[in-house]
Amino acid sequence: MLVLKLVNTIGIILWLGSFLLLNVSSFVINNKLDHEADLNNKEYIREWAAKVSDPVEADLIALETGFINRGPIQPFDDIYLFVNPEVPHRSKRHAKEHTERLNNHEKVLWAEQQISKSRVKRDNLDEKFDKRAEKEAYRSVSYDDPEWSNQWYLRDKKSLETDTPILDLHVITAWYKGFSGKGVVVTVLDDGLEWNNTDIKPNYDPEASYDLNDNDPDPTPRYDPSNENKHGTRCAGEIAMVANNGFCGVGIAYNSKIGGVRMLDGRVTDRTEAQAIAFKHKYIDIYSSSWGPNDDGRTVEGPGTLATEAFIKGITEGRNGKGVIYVWASGNGGRHGDNCDCDGYTGSIYTISISSASEHQLSPWYAEKCASTMATTYSSGAYSEQKIITTDLHDQCTDGHTGTSASAPLAAGIFALVLEANPDLTWRDMQHLVAWTSQYNSLAQNPGWKTNGAGFKVNSRFGFGLLDASALIDSALKWKTVPTKRICEVIPNGFKPVEIKTGSPIQIDIKSTGCKGEENNHIRYLEHVQLYVTIEYSRRGDLHLNLTSPNGTNTMLLSERSNDASTSGFVNWPFMSIHTWGEDPSGTWTIRINDRSKHDNIGRLTNFKLVLHGTYEIPEYMKNGPRNYDEKFVQKETVKEQSTEKRRIKFKEESDETKPSEKLVGKMRFNNAANDDNEDDLTSSEENFMNLLLKYFNS
Ligand SMILES: [Ca+2]
Ligand SMILES: [Ca+2]
Ligand SMILES: [Ca+2]
């Protein structure tokens, strides 16, 4: 009996704990939703949360209004739990008279009766709210812009009729919650901006604009017969097209300020890039870049000295020290078998690298794979699939914007809504939010998904999945800034170069404590992981590189690139991965390098180090356990990965069919190859032939 009582008491405490945690914030966030309207599965209980102006008098307030004060609701010191014994334990009816009595007390700022919901994790709760809010939002939001009805990636009407997930970026719900980018400044770094376009002009911000090519304040593009410089204008429109002006479409952040830096129409140097990346970095909040090194499948290139400094300036000094948000397109080199692991701009820890999914929830033919991609938005796909609507040169509108170029600005627009919802977010908060809220469900039919040691689902084509503007905002509104960032370097002691050759895979085990015992370096919760390598090799494109974490998460850091015949190898190249996000880095990391080609290659690994980024303390959002993925509608792995060869054929067909003006926009300085999705690159027989096994112990 006593035991039973005890269990009961603990149960109630636990129940109370989770209940309060989940709901105290949700009624603030969802205050636009009518609680009375949807209480089918919920019941009112005899508890109230009351915010008081004078905590010392909480007992007196309770007494005067007929409640029992049960003390402050942690972690709030001015919100109290009041209980009313006259009210039933559970009831379908809101005890309005008691709520009113509390609210009418001069020292009560607000009070709300608590509602009992099923004890599920945060994600499911949000989802229930979202479906309802979303339906209402979709009914109430309408615009007179002629292309609005064709903006399929923002308004999936089909799934509103059914119970299935809504297949769009959930932006309508974000608007409905009251966010449209007000007060947020976004700048597109590109080939110019036609700022006097009807759908741009009202939101154009000359303070956030410049022309680095001609060194003047006006970023208007250079017009030529082929409209070569339409790219920047197209990217900007996706973010900030004016809503309800009877022209073109609706930008995601239609009340944001939009700027353009013209920098791609001329010689691009480290200086030009650096000036663009840190341009007015104390004024601009978000930079959108849909360009990078050549996507030809044989380039390995990253930011130079100045550009690297510029990124650091942006993230340390921008937004009053909270850091600017750099959004980057992951690259369009799929048909050339390119791999964004060889692109140091997407691979930078400071950029949020965005890939694409087509209208039919598939990885498009141009997409690249890599471990640094953080998330995905919609874009063009096969010829018959819809493309993206946006502003075009000569005060026009186009429905033909394509590639990952079109995906990054959609993300930039969404991040503008998120920064409006919570201006206190840091550049790292935004990345954690993306990991925590991006949607895997609708992309689940694609190959390559894995669940890492911290419970995050991740895929080298999509990162953490499709961005969800509504979920981002819900989480952003109750976000607690992530703990201080730490860096832990794992350097092998007395490393001697290791030979690499065709058919002889090498494996190196390196032990890490996560810098345990080092006061400012010990990491227990990972963010980014970088593996710096220096490799001399006779044919770089034949190399295959994997990294396995102590939790067993196996990440492909480099796949073969058939176009890459370079003999230059890699010189202190940082391969970057977000696939072990949230994991504890202590234990054995395994590096595997392989050449499965028929070429007679030879070379050596001359140096490497592992650089771990993360925190010692657990980020607040992870405290209630790992992410809870609702897999009710998930369709798993029905699509086979296309080989590079098939992608090439596909590209040829598309090129033949596609009008020249609608071809993939060529401003990406593109790159790599992805012809299999098997991250377990070594077969067991290969393992047996492994000619080298080295173990290094670090601190
Ligand atoms: Ca100019
Ligand atoms: Ca418009
Ligand atoms: Ca990045």
Ligand SMILES: [Ca+2]
């Ligand atoms: Ca690339």
